[in-house]
Amino acid sequence: MTDAGAREVTVDLLRAVGDYSSTYLRDPRSERTGSVVDRAELRRGLAAPLSRNGVDAQTVLSELIEHGEPGLLHSGAPTFLGFVMGGAYPVAVATEWLTSVWDQCGALYATSPTAAVVEEAVSRWLVTLFGLPPHTSVGITTGCATANLTGLAAARHHVLAAHGWDVERDGLIGAPPPRILVSQGCHVTVHRALRLLGLAGQVTPVETDDQGRMRVRALEAELTRTSGPLIVCGQVGNVDSGAVDPLEAVCDLAHEYDGWVHFDAAFGMWAAASDTVRHHVSGLEKADSWATDAHKWLNVPYDCGVVLCAHPTSHRAALRTSAEYLTPAVDGGLDPVDYTPDMSRRARSLVLWATLRHLGADGVADLIDRCCTLARRLAAGLAHTDGVTVVNDVVLNQVLVAFTPDDQTTDAEHLTRIVTALQRGPVAWASPTTWRGRPCLRLSVCNWQTTAHDIDQCLAAIVSAHRDAGARLHTPIEEFA
Ligand SMILES: *Cc1c(COP(=O)(O)O)cnc(C)c1O
Numbered sequence: 001m002t003d004a005g006a007r008e009v010t011v012d013l014l015r016a017v018g019d020y021s022s023t024y025l026r027d028p029r030s031e032r033t034g035s036v037v038d039r040a041e042l043r044r045g046l047a048a049p050l051s052r053n054g055v056d057a058q059t060v061l062s063e064l065i066e067h068g069e070p071g072l073l074h075s076g077a078p079t080f081l082g083f084v085m086g087g088a089y090p091v092a093v094a095t096e097w098l099t100s101v102w103d104q105c106g107a108l109y110a111t112s113p114t115a116a117v118v119e120e121a122v123s124r125w126l127v128t129l130f131g132l133p134p135h136t137s138v139g140i141t142t143g144c145a146t147a148n149l150t151g152l153a154a155a156r157h158h159v160l161a162a163h164g165w166d167v168e169r170d171g172l173i174g175a176p177p178p179r180i181l182v183s184q185g186c187h188v189t190v191h192r193a194l195r196l197l198g199l200a201g202q203v204t205p206v207e208t209d210d211q212g213r214m215r216v217r218a219l220e221a222e223l224t225r226t227s228g229p230l231i232v233c234g235q236v237g238n239v240d241s242g243a244v245d246p247l248e249a250v251c252d253l254a255h256e257y258d259g260w261v262h263f264d265a266a267f268g269m270w271a272a273a274s275d276t277v278r279h280h281v282s283g284l285e286k287a288d289s290w291a292t293d294a295h296k297w298l299n300v301p302y303d304c305g306v307v308l309c310a311h312p313t314s315h316r317a318a319l320r321t322s323a324e325y326l327t328p329a330v331d332g333g334l335d336p337v338d339y340t341p342d343m344s345r346r347a348r349s350l351v352l353w354a355t356l357r358h359l360g361a362d363g364v365a366d367l368i369d370r371c372c373t374l375a376r377r378l379a380a381g382l383a384h385t386d387g388v389t390v391v392n393d394v395v396l397n398q399v400l401v402a403f404t405p406d407d408q409t410t411d412a413e414h415l416t417r418i419v420t421a422l423q424r425g426p427v428a429w430a431s432p433t434t435w436r437g438r439p440c441l442r443l444s445v446c447n448w449q450t451t452a453h454d455i456d457q458c459l460a461a462i463v464s465a466h467r468d469a470g471a472r473l474h475t476p477i478e479e480f481a
Contacts, residue, residue, distance in 0.1 A: 013057055014097070020065060033077055033429035037070040078449035079427035079458050084239065084267050084296050084398070086446040092300040095354035099347055106140075106347035107337040109329040115347035120334050122352045126306060129361060130272045132285050137312035139319070139339030140304065140348045144266035145189035147291030147307035150319065150340055152193045152231070154289055155260040158314040159229035162258065168317065172198045178229035179204060181222050181254075183245055185212040185235040187264045194233075206232075210436065211243040211393055214250060223257050230259035236281055236290075237268025240433050240442055241391075242375075242398030244268055248283025261287040266305075267446065270297045271396055273361065274368040280395050289315075297368065297397070299448040300355050304348045307340065315339060367448055371397045374455045375445040381459040388466060391435055399443040400435055401462075406470040415439040417469035418462070425465075428458035 001009070045067025055063070074080060076087035088096075104112035106119070123138035141147045156178070160167045163176045180194060180202045194200055207218040214234055223230075232254040234245040247263070254261045263269075263284070269292035271277045272284055284290075288311060294304040309315035320338045322328070329335045337343055359367065372394075379394040382401055392400040405414035415432055418441060422428050433442045441462070445455070 009057060010101075013061060014101075016058060016061055020061075024069070032424065032426055033074045033080055034423045035071045035073060042067070042071045073429070075429075076447070077427075077429075078447050078451065078454045079429075080447065081428055081430045081443040081445065081458060083431060083442070084444045084446055086296050086299045087448060088301040089299050089355055089358065089448055091358045092351050092355045095351045096301050099350045102347070102350075104347040104350075106345050106349065107343050108326065108335045109331075109333055110327040110335075111344075112347055115349055116329070116334060116336060118347070118353045119336050119349035122349045122356065123334075125356050126352075127308065129356075129364060130269055130284070130290075130308070131278075132290070132308060133310050135310070135312060137309045137315045137339060139307045139309075139315070140336065140352065141307055141340050142303045142342075143295065143305035144187075144264065144291050144293040145192065145305070146341065147293075147305045148187075148189050148262075148264055149193040149196060150307040150315075151262050151289035151291050151309060152190075152197055152199075152233075153318040153341075154309050154311065154315040155231045155262050156197055156199065157318040158288070158311055159231055159258075159260050161314070161317075163229050176228050178202050178231055179222075179226050180231045180233065181206050181219065181226075181259075182233040183214040183235050184208040185214065185238045185243065185245065186233050187235065187239050187266065190233050190262075190264050199231075212238040212241045213243045214245040216246055216249045216253070219250060219253055223253055223259075226257055226259075230254065230257050232259050232261050234261065234263050234287075235268075236263045236265035236284060237271070237396055238398070239266075240398065240435055240440070241400050242268070242394070242396040243392065244271075244280050244395065246283075247281060248286065251283055251286035255286075260289070262289045263287045263291070265290050266293045267297045268396060270364070270368050271372075274365040274372075276365075276369050277372050277396065294352055294355075297371070297446045298352075298355060298364070299367070299446075300351050304351060306352075371445045371447075371450065374450055374452065375399050375443075377452060378443060378445065378455050378459060381456070382462065385463050385466070387470070388463075391438070391440060397445045399445070400433075401441045401443065402435075402438050403441070403466050403469075409469075412439045414466075414469050415441060418465040421465040421468060422461060425461055427454070428461040428465075430462075 075085045104115045106115040109116040127136045165175045182203050184205045185208045207215050234250045236244050251261050271281045290308045292306050294300045295302045316338050375397045376394050379390045379399045382388045383390045387404040389402045391402050403414055419432050422430050430441050430443055433440055
């Protein structure tokens with residue numbers, strides 16, 4: 001195919017996707033939020049063996065849309081409350097597309113000068129937005145899990161170097177054993193990162209309170225038993241309750257023992273951008289590394305996370321690679337490859353740049369405030385319903401709810417019925433968790449489009465699922481046969 005021919009084909013395909021998008025992006029509120037097909041049906045449409053001869057590109061797109069769309073979870077809907085997901089701003093979706101058209105390798109300045117400089121700009125914007133020390137280094141990752149891995153790799157380097165050990169050169173065997181104190185409220189990806197870094201055996205959990213916040217007393221007690229390299233992991237926004245560890249106290253105490261503090265702040269970090277909820281994360285800026293996400297609360301498409309580090313030299317020392325064939329930036333500017341575990345990578349900074357440029361600092365603050373206000377509205381409505389208990393203090397965007405069934409059914413069965421009803425319905429898709437031994441429904445408000453009206457619709461759906469789950473219990477057993 002000639003160059004001009006290939007160009008035509010690309011543009012025609014983009015046009016087809018554009019046309020389809022206007023149908024797909026129509027108001028999803030009248031539909032079922034979840035998948036309408038099962039795995040077997042999806043496999044029939046999508047998992048046939050690879051053919052010998054290919055299929056033309058337009059047909060490929062049509063097939064993918066036909067067989068793929070029924071299995072989508074409409075997590076971008078403004079009434080979707082599951083996990084902590086969020087939707088995507090139009091400017092972000094369009095920039096994702098542009099990123100593909102440009103197809104830049106975001107590894108080095110040499111492989112994409114634009115991506116490297118955009119990443120520098122975005123890095124400064126984020127550091128300012130979060131109120132972190134101005135010299136903080138930044139890496140754009142696939143998500144918060146990779147950001148945790150990166151931040152903790154920097155931590156491992158730093159605390160071992162301070163005890164005369166070069167972990168990048170000598171590995172861990174024979175190293176002075178670090179102590180790693182991890183809030184019991186920390187996300188599973190913190191534990192996985194520590195495992196991948198060979199540090200699983202060094203972990204000591206630190207007790208949390210009824211909201212899931214690290215108990216300062218418990219941390220103090222562990223610290224008095226500590227000498228040698230120390231890392232403390234805290235949680236900024238518990239994945240269930242949204243609770244935030246006492247950040248200031250955690251940092252001050254850990255630093256008295258020359259420890260490194262790493263915070264998982266996948267969504268909680270964004271509270272720092274808002275005047276009204278920033279006080280919930282005061283002390284955030286005192287940590288040594290932070291991991292967060294853009295694909296959740298900032299509402300950019302998957303995938304996009306961010307690692308930030310107050311010790312750029314340690315950050316770079318832990319991640320840096322060099323090879324004869326890689327041309328490093330010689331002008332003192334940044335090579336993104338030195339700050340994350342990837343080498344070749346999507347130029348994710350472009351979407352961050354576009355979204356932040358579009359919103360401005362006030363736009364980000366407004367997004368965060370709006371979601372927190374709506375989470376409180378949802379919680380207030382639920383708290384006024386018989387047999388419903390909001391079990392967390394709604395400090396950010398998370399609402400955690402327990403239900404009391406009105407007869408012999410167990411809490412777990414009752415919750416399963418509620419979840420099933422919500423996941424089959426058009427609004428308030430949500431998922432369960434267990435909070436301090438009690439089955440609970442997790443609700444997260446983090447979509448840029450969500451309105452008070454959406455929240456009221458969700459509230460009505462949850463209340464009616466709760467009533468139906470109870471009411472069904474009075475139905476004679478035979479009816480289930
Ligand atoms: C989602 C989440 C993570 C993991 O982030 P990914 O972006 O999924 O890699 C870590 N911590 C918390 C609190 C989260 O909500």
